[in-house]
Amino acid sequence: MKNIILRNGIFGGIAVSLVMAGMTMYMKNNPTNEPSEIVGFASMILAFSFLFLGIKQQREAQNGIITFGKAFLTGLKIALLISTIYVLVWLVIYYNFFPNFMEQYSEMVLNKMAKTATPEEIASKTEEMNMMKEWYKNPAFIILLTYAEILPLGIIFSLIGGLIFKKK
Template structure:
């Protein structure tokens, strides 16, 4: 299982971090333009295809059978690998190339707010900016972008790909 997790985690990580780096460079080069979240989620879903492949490879390595628990665990470990690489790459980008991300994100959110919501959004974004000064919060926020989606993807994939051995 370790080889399957590492190989599929690495391939998924390459996809999701390439997209992360591309979107970040675009945001820095075009600060007035907002990047759609659809690009981020599409990249994550594309990376999580390797969760499906990994579960299938684990099932094939086990003579065509895999329990729901083992299928989920295979998917979970691949997801955790992909998510951890994503977080590490974001930390490198954030601290070395885009240290004003919180301000950039805050300004965009306030500009998008309707006139009635400006005060509320400004307060929320100022709170976000303060939390983002703490490296632990940066890590947690970044994991929250990708990990829940990956866990859900792992569970659904495990449900679809599980195959019990007939006794």
């Protein structure tokens, strides 16, 4: 079981992290262009497809029988590994290659909003971005915010995988 979780978690983590690293470097080199959220989301879906593979492999390793709980826990462990790799790669990128990320991201978001938003909406978003900049001064908040980007989707995929692959 450990091999199945490690193998699928590492492959999924590498897949999502490579795309995230590419998008981050694109954003760093093109500060006025917002990277595609669709590409980021699609990379997470690709990464979590390894979660489905892992649950299926676990079921096959158990002679085709797996309960919902066992399938869900297998998927959750893979999702945690994928998410942890994603967080660790982000920390390396942020602290070594893109330490001014929040300033650039904030500026990009506010410039995009300036075209269509009301002054009140811009003021609210500015306050929100300033709060995030403060959070980014604390490594624990960076870790929590980065997990919050990816882990909820992993939990959903684990639930779906548990339902799809359960077999008595």
